[in-house]
Amino acid sequence: MAEAYVVEPDLDFIKEVGALGGEDLKKCYQCATCSVACPISPDTKPFPRKEMIAASWGLKDKLLGSADIWLCHNCGDCNVLCPRTAKPGEVLAAIRQYAIKAYATPKKLAEMVNDPTKLPILAAIPAVIILGLGFLLKLVGIDWLNIPPGGDEIVHSHFIHTTLVDIIMIPTFLFGVAVFALGLKRFLNDIHQNALLEGKTDKQKIDPVGFAQAFIRILPTILKHRKFSECTENNERSTAHMMVFFGFVGLFIVTNIFFVVLYGFGIHGPYQQINPVKWLANVSGVALVIGSLLMIKSRLDKKDQKSYYKDWFLLGLALGLGLTGMLTQMTRLAGFGGVSYTLYFIHLMFIWGLFAYTPFSKLAHLVYRTVAMTYAEYANRK
Ligand code: SF4
Ligand code: SF4
Structure with a gap:
């Protein structure tokens, strides 16, 4: 049986992702159009819908440790098709920049x-x-x-x-x-x-x-x-x-x-x-x-x-x-x-x-x- 995540929302993370370009994150209502539209997302556990919910819940550690956020090439296909203009591609780009900062030292x-x-x-x-x-x-x-x-x-x-x-x-x-x-x-x-x-x-x-x-x-x-x-x-x-x-x-x-x-x-x-x-x-x-x-x-x-x-x-x-x-x-x-x-x-x-x-x-x-x-x-x- 898969292990469960302990949800520890990081509010600063949500705020910073917004400042880095993911300010429309909260508009997402999880329709999954983006995951279907993404031409390079894998068939199993596709992105970026799951990253959108994880980001809006402030699941920083889950996202920083996800290789999927890097598989996105920021093509923008999902941004255009998202019915809520939540710009999932921009959100992933913002999370990537957050990850770059998080993994680099000195802070x-x-x-x-x-x-x-x-x-x-x-x-x-x-x-x-x-x-x-x-x-x-x-x-x-x-x-x-x-x-x-x-x-x-x-x-x-x-x-x-x-x-x-x-x-x-x-x-x-x-x-x-x-x-x-x-x-x-x-x-x-x-x-x-x-x-x-x-x-x-x-x-x-x-x-x-x-x-x-x-x-x-x-x-x-x-x-x-x-x-x-x-x-x-x-x-x-x-x-x-x-x-x-x-x-x-x-x-x-x-x-x-x-x-x-x-x-x-x-x-x-x-x-x-x-x-x-x-x-x-x-x-x-x-x-x-x-x-x-x-x-x-x-x-x-x-x-x-x-x-x-x-x-x-x-x-x-x-x-x-x-x-x-x-x-x-x-x-x-x-x-x-x-x-x-x-x-x-x-x-x-x-x-x-x-x-x-x-x-x-x-x-x-x-x-x-x-x-x-x-x-x-x-x-x-x-
Ligand atoms: S980001 Fe847009 S397309 Fe993707 S799940 Fe949310 S509302 Fe739907
Ligand atoms: S921006 Fe990223 S997630 Fe969106 S369609 Fe392009 S590759 Fe897929």
Whole structure:
């Protein structure tokens, strides 16, 4: 016999889900149209109707430990068909953002990343770190931060030395990885316990080999954005999402290659435009910029869809990163030294922000959804 839940409503949870975009939650009268309409919901224990009732009862723990909230791709099909305009897709998106905050530590930083009034502080942190460390090192005779000399060639490392960039960025990147690792450990345990409790799996323990195999099986679905294509409303979002996704992937690959080339072979930039890795960097940068712009346009065009700070934070980060990266290069090639060095500095601030703030922002859905989809595949969720 299935175990019963002890209902412990969390009123703060209901309030915060409302503030994060699920303010129409209480309009739901459980007709289940949304679960029938959802093109990607499984046949057994489908979403999002059951999540709507759980959220309106404030069952925070049940929802945070549910892989199903991550299987939703926020296509909006259910929002359009809901007879009560309760916007179940938006409610699930709000619960996901709540979950990202709940699984990430330190909590203070999670609060800041999700609070628009703290944006100036978040933006200032990388600037203070880069300039502060640069000046401190100068005091001990290490000149890794300089007013670039005039001349024909613009070399960004003459302004901020590559080593200074790396000793700031590498620990920040590792910090982001550690935050994700700690959060995912709890997340995976929670979704497994939840699945056992709800009879969604008969596997008592997660077998790492089976889980890795499930990841390999689900990878083509993720890379090809197959779930997005199953949607009717907002189907066009799939292209823009894919551009942003592959933009990030491409730039990540490029960064790693240049890192190995620099420290493994001692070859410094700037690299020739005919370099194939440079092509990948340029294509990825353009994809990131265009994809972000398309997503922004789609949000602005949809008058029936509200956008929240979590959405603009993600889009601002993606666009800012791509745009400053591309403009830094273009102004360097055009010979606009001062502008190019300034843009480079801002670009570094965005990179730092990406590494440090991603585990707390909506962008973390890339990681959580991948794990949830892998788990659903592993547990043979149908
Ligand atoms: S969210 Fe809308 S469609 Fe879904 S069960 Fe509630 S009222 Fe029905
Ligand atoms: S937003 Fe789309 S994927 Fe999510 S529950 Fe609604 S119909 Fe399903």
